[in-house]
Amino acid sequence: MFREEIKVLDCTIRDGGLINNHYFTDEFVRAAYKAISEAGIDYMEMGYRSCRTFAPESDYGPWKYCDDDKILEITDGIESNTKISIMVDAHRVAEQEFKPVDQSPVDMIRIATYVKDIDKAIAMYNIAHDLGYEITMNIMAISAEIEKDLVEALKQVADTKVLAVYVVDSYGYFYCEQIEHIVKLYQKYVPGKEIGIHCHNNQQLAFANTIEGIIHNANYVDGSLFGIGRGAGNCPLELIMGFLKNPKFQLAPILKVIQDYMIPMQQEIEWGYMIPYMVTGILNEHPRSAIAMRKTKDKDKYAEFYEQILDMM
Amino acid sequence: MFREEIKVLDCTIRDGGLINNHYFTDEFVRAAYKAISEAGIDYMEMGYRSCRTFAPESDYGPWKYCDDDKILEITDGIESNTKISIMVDAHRVAEQEFKPVDQSPVDMIRIATYVKDIDKAIAMYNIAHDLGYEITMNIMAISAEIEKDLVEALKQVADTKVLAVYVVDSYGYFYCEQIEHIVKLYQKYVPGKEIGIHCHNNQQLAFANTIEGIIHNANYVDGSLFGIGRGAGNCPLELIMGFLKNPKFQLAPILKVIQDYMIPMQQEIEWGYMIPYMVTGILNEHPRSAIAMRKTKDKDKYAEFYEQILDMM
Numbered sequence: 001m002f003r004e005e006i007k008v009l010d011c012t013i014r015d016g017g018l019i020n021n022h023y024f025t026d027e028f029v030r031a032a033y034k035a036i037s038e039a040g041i042d043y044m045e046m047g048y049r050s051c052r053t054f055a056p057e058s059d060y061g062p063w064k065y066c067d068d069d070k071i072l073e074i075t076d077g078i079e080s081n082t083k084i085s086i087m088v089d090a091h092r093v094a095e096q097e098f099k100p101v102d103q104s105p106v107d108m109i110r111i112a113t114y115v116k117d118i119d120k121a122i123a124m125y126n127i128a129h130d131l132g133y134e135i136t137m138n139i140m141a142i143s144a145e146i147e148k149d150l151v152e153a154l155k156q157v158a159d160t161k162v163l164a165v166y167v168v169d170s171y172g173y174f175y176c177e178q179i180e181h182i183v184k185l186y187q188k189y190v191p192g193k194e195i196g197i198h199c200h201n202n203q204q205l206a207f208a209n210t211i212e213g214i215i216h217n218a219n220y221v222d223g224s225l226f227g228i229g230r231g232a233g234n235c236p237l238e239l240i241m242g243f244l245k246n247p248k249f250q251l252a253p254i255l256k257v258i259q260d261y262m263i264p265m266q267q268e269i270e271w272g273y274m275i276p277y278m279v280t281g282i283l284n285e286h287p288r289s290a291i292a293m294r295k296t297k298d299k300d301k302y303a304e305f306y307e308q309i310l311d312m313m
Numbered sequence: 314m315f316r317e318e319i320k321v322l323d324c325t326i327r328d329g330g331l332i333n334n335h336y337f338t339d340e341f342v343r344a345a346y347k348a349i350s351e352a353g354i355d356y357m358e359m360g361y362r363s364c365r366t367f368a369p370e371s372d373y374g375p376w377k378y379c380d381d382d383k384i385l386e387i388t389d390g391i392e393s394n395t396k397i398s399i400m401v402d403a404h405r406v407a408e409q410e411f412k413p414v415d416q417s418p419v420d421m422i423r424i425a426t427y428v429k430d431i432d433k434a435i436a437m438y439n440i441a442h443d444l445g446y447e448i449t450m451n452i453m454a455i456s457a458e459i460e461k462d463l464v465e466a467l468k469q470v471a472d473t474k475v476l477a478v479y480v481v482d483s484y485g486y487f488y489c490e491q492i493e494h495i496v497k498l499y500q501k502y503v504p505g506k507e508i509g510i511h512c513h514n515n516q517q518l519a520f521a522n523t524i525e526g527i528i529h530n531a532n533y534v535d536g537s538l539f540g541i542g543r544g545a546g547n548c549p550l551e552l553i554m555g556f557l558k559n560p561k562f563q564l565a566p567i568l569k570v571i572q573d574y575m576i577p578m579q580q581e582i583e584w585g586y587m588i589p590y591m592v593t594g595i596l597n598e599h600p601r602s603a604i605a606m607r608k609t610k611d612k613d614k615y616a617e618f619y620e621q622i623l624d625m626m
Contacts, residue, residue: 175524175556176489176521176524176525177528201517203520203552203555204514204517204519204520204521204549204552205520205521206517207516207517207518207521208489208517208518208520208521208522209521211488211489212489215490226588227517236517236591238588238591239516239517239591242516242591242595243488251619252616252619252620253616255588255592255615255616255619256615256616258588258615259588259613259614259615259616263613273586275539275551275568275571275572278551278552278555279568282555300572300576301572302568302569302571302572303565303566303568303569303572306564306565306568307565
C-alpha cells in the first residue's frame with residue numbers, strides 16, 4: 001500500500017509516558033528521535049504540554065510538559081526531517097505557554113478531547129491556530145459515545161481549519177467493520193479534512209484496524225516502537241512500515257532502537273496484549289481496572305477479574 | 314457475529330507441540346481438554362498422528378503420535394461434547410494405524426499438505442474416508458504458492474468429500490485483503506464445501522485475518538490458548554470467543570486454564586509476536602531462520618537478522 005498522502009506519527013514517548021509518568025531518560029528520547037528521523041517517519045510526538053497547576057512537577061517527568069527548551073535539548077545536533085508534535089488535553093488546559101510556531105521546535109499540536117469537552121477543544125484550537133501550528137483534533141473513547149453526540153461534535157470540528165480529525169479507539173473495542181463505519185461517518189460530517197486513526201491493542205487488532213482505516217482513506221496513522229503505550233499498547237510502528245512499503249521509510253533504524261531500548265525497557269515497565277486488557281476491550285470499558293489489577297499480587301488471576309468486571313456491569 | 318454454522322477448533326496441543334517436540338504433560342493436556350469442553354469449543358486437536366519410522370520415539374513426546382489409547386487416557390472421566398481431531402502430514406505418511414472411526418476416540422482427521430503433495434493427501438483422504446472419519450484438507454504455506462498451482466490442487470480437492478478445506482497462512486504473511494481474495498478463490502474452486510482458516514501471528518494479524526475469513530463465510534476457525542503455536546503463534550482462542558458471541562461459549566474456563574498453565578509455560582517455552590517472526594512474515598519466508606536465531610545468544614539482534622535475511626534474498 002503506497003499512498004503519498006499518508007503521514008505516520010510515532011507516539012512512543014507520549015502514549016508510552018502514560019505507563020511511567022513521563023519519566024523517559026533524555027538518552028532514550030534522543031535515541032528514539034534519531035532512529036525515527038533516520039527511518040523517515042513524518043512526525044514524532046514528544047509528550048503532553050500539561051500545566052503545572054493540574055500536574056505538579058513532583059509527580060511527573062519532563063514529557064508531561066514538553067517545554068520548548070526541553071525538546072530542543074533532545075533534537076540538538078540530530079539531522080532530521082521529522083516534524084515534532086505535542087498533545088494537549090482539552091479538558092485540562094490552564095496557563096500553558098505556547099510561543100508562535102516560528103519560535104518553537106513544535107510543528108503540530110494534537111488536541112485530545114472527549115465529545116463532551118469539544119467546546120474546550122475548540123477554544124484550545126483557536127489559541128493554537130492563531131499561533132500558526134498545524135492542529136489535529138483527537139476525539140477519545142468514541143466507542144463509548146452515543147453516535148448522535150459524536151456527530152454533533154464532528155459538525156463543530158468541521159467548522160474549524162484543523163488538519164485532521166482522529167478516530168481514537170481508546171478502549172481497544174472496535175472490530176474492522178466498526179472502524180469502516182466510523183471512518184465513513186467522519187468523512188461524511190467533517191468533509192474535506194484528513195482522517196487520522198489511533199488504535200489500542202487490547203484485542204490484538206491495533207494494526208489490523210489501522211490498515212482498515214488506511215483502506216478507507218485515513219491518511220494520518222499513529223504507531224509506536226514495539227507497540228508501547230498504556231495498557232495493551234498501540235499499533236506497532238514497525239508493522240505499519242512493513243505494510244506501507246513507502247520507499248522513503250527505512251526499517252533497520254527502528255529495529256535497532258527496539259533491540260537496544262524497548263526490549264530492556266520491558267523488564268522495567270509492561271505493556272502489550274494481556275488478558276485483563278482483553279477483558280476490558282471486549283466489554284468496551286476503560287482499561288483503568290485492568291491497569292490497577294496488574295499492580296497487585298493477583299495480577300494473573302484472570303478468571304476472577306473477569307467475574308468481578310461482569311458483576312460490576 | 315453469531316452464525317450457528319461456525320465451528321471453532323482449538324489447536325493448542327498440536328501447533329504448540331511444534332515448540333516443545335510434543336512433550337506436553339498429561340496433566341496439562343487433561344486440564345486443557347476439560348477447559349475446552351466446559352467452554353463449549355467444537356473441536357480439540359490433540360496432536361499429530363506421525364509414524365514412528367519417520368519420527369523416532371526417542372525424539373518426540375506422545376502428541377507426535379496421538380495413539381488412540383493415549384487420547385483415551387486424557388479424555389477418561391471428563392464430560393465433554395468437544396470432538397477430537399488429529400493432524401496427519403500428507404508427505405510423511407507411512408505405516409500409521411487408523412481404526413474405524415467407531416472404534417477410535419478420534420472424530421476428525423485433518424490432512425496437512427503442501428500443494429505439491431496434494432496427490433499424497435488425497436491418498437490419505439481415501440484411507441480416512443473409508444474408515445468413516447470427518448476429514449479436512451489443510452493446504453499449507455499458500456502465500457508462497459503460484460496461484461495457478463493452488464487452483465489445480467483445489468480442483469482436485471473439489472472431487473473429494475472432505476468436510477472443509479483450510480486457508481493456512483503458515484508464514485503469517487497475509488493482510489486482510491489477501492485473505493478475502495484467497496477465501497473467495499477457495500469458494501470458487503471448491504464449491505459447496507466449508508472453508509476453514511488457520512492464521513499465524515507474525516504481524517499481529519492472526520485474529521484480524523480470522524475475522525476477515527469469517528466475514529467472507531469461512532466457518533471452520535482455528536485458535537489456541539493464549540495464541541500458543543510455533544514462532545509467532547496462532548489466533549488466540551479467547552479472542553475468537555469474544556468476537557463470536559455464540560451463547561454456547563463460556564469464556565471463564567478458558568481464562569482459568571490460561572492463568573493456571575499458559576502463563577507459567579511462557580517461562581519454559583516461548584511463542585508470540587517478536588521482531589524476528591515479524592521480519593520473516595513481512596518477507597513471506599518460512600519462520601525457521603527466526604526460530605533458529607531465537608535459540609542463540611544473539612536472539613535480540615534484530616537489525617543484524619534483518620540485514621542477513623535481506624542479503625540472502
